[in-house]
Amino acid sequence: MAENENGTERSEEATPDKIRKSKEKGQVARSKELATASVLISAAFALLVFGDRLAYELSVMMKYSFTFERSVLFSPEYLWIHLTTSFKGLAMPMFIILFMLFVISILGSSLLGGMIFSTKSMMPKWSRLSPKAGLKRMLGMQAWVELLKSILKVLVVIGVAWTILAMTFEQILNLSMTPLPGSVFEALDMITWMFILLCCSLLVIVAVDVPYQIHKHSQELKMTKQEVKDEYRNSEGKPEVKQRIRQLQYEASQRKMMGDVPDADVIVTNPTHYSVAIKYEQDGERAPYIVAKGVDFMALKIREVAREYEIPVMEAPPLCRAIYHTTEIGDEVPEELFIAIAQVLAYIYQLDQFRKGKSGRPKPLPNDLKIPKGFQYND
Structure with a gap:
């Protein structure tokens, strides 16, 4: 496994941020x-x-260059005209080839790793001037790998070249017997295929080098466990800070919730562990919904606010537990609990009318409010 300069083992894969x-x-x-x-x-x-075109233009240029009158040799002005005319036919195919090679050189460099423009890589690093670091690079693993690649490259190219020459030796000798311009075309065709085979032999080196470079880069990016922890803290924040933020967010939400309790129409309780504040807007389109809920201490605080603002508090343990476990603040009461909620709200309405002297005392709310089996909680 890779190690840092201080000997710490780098056993962890690079994180997305490190990459x-x-x-x-x-x-x-x-x-x-x-x-x-x-x-x-x-x-x-x-x-x-483009070989045929080049061969043709080359033969034309040679014929033109060696066919002139004696008087031309003594004319300095004609020398420049003769030179430009000789290379005029070669200009276009050469330009196309060179431009194509220019594009391929850029694309070939970015096939592995992609195309990246970075000014940081161009900045000078004084550590590279260190004799110790230079000696380490010269005698390091990378230097030995490059040496082995160079030896392998030479052996492969020599082997392929020797094989090609052995197979085409007689054809090469016969070129001297072929009249012009046929010999030029044949020679260029032969050279082109030799060149293609020699270049394709480099694919053996590429097949070895590409996986090695990917592995080497992956090893260089590996991190220690401490580096992974430090990066997580920097990107996600320290655990104690995150916990404090969550605590503040929770306290803010609780304060907002307690501020909505005075708007509730009724508080349904367990009566000791749970409290749920419900609001119903008779002229609105919403079903009864939850404005606050809490357990233990928060349940007690809800009941204290309810008493302060004279909001009716009803003891209905099964209904309270069902609402608490199946809803969040702002949610409407589930349809399955509509009948039970309607009984509670009707009782609250009748009780309010009784207190105002507009009706008689309502019958007590039944203790056995019907709660569907899927909404029954016994905690």
Whole structure:
């Protein structure tokens, strides 16, 4: 496993934030062999496509260059005209090939790691001037890997070149017997295919180098457990700070909830553990909904506010538990509990009318309010 300079083991995979920061610095997996092979193979196929045109223009240029009158040799003005005319036909195919290679060189470099523009990677690093660091790079694992790749590259290219020459030796000798311009076309065609095969041999090196570069970059980005913890704290915040924020948010929500209790029409209680504040707007479109609820101490505080604002408090343990466990603040009462809630609200309305002297004393609220089985809680 990778280690830091202080010997700490880097056993953890890089986090997304670490990968993002490394990309911002221009630190991504790169393969020089892939970029080189892309350019060379593209150049070979460009010659295959435009080779005939180049051979033709080259033969025209040679014929034009070696066909002139004796008087031309003594004319300095004609020298420049002759030179530009000679290369005029080669300009377009050469421009197309060079432009294509320019594009491929950029794309080939970004095939692994993507295209990244980073000014940080261009900044000077004084640590690179350290003789100790330079000696470490020269004798490090990366230097040995590059040496092995170079040896492998030479052996592969030499092996492929030797094989090609052995197979085409007689054809090469026969070129001297072929008249112009046929020999030029044949020679260019032969050179192009030799070049293609030699370039394709580099794919063996690429197949080895690309996985190695990905693995190497992954190892370089690995983090220690402490680094992962520090990054989590920096990105997510310290646990004690987050806990304090959650506590403040909870206290703020509780204060808001307690501020809505005076607007309730009735408080349904357990009576000791739970309290639920319910509001019903007779002229509105909403069913009865929850404005506050609480357990233990918060339930007691709800009942204290209710007594302060003279809000009716009804003891209905099964109904209170059912509402508490199946709703959140702001939710409407479930349809399954509408009958029980209607009985409570009707009793509250009749009780209010009795207190105002407009009707007789209402019958006590029945103790056995019907609660569906799916809404029965015994805690």
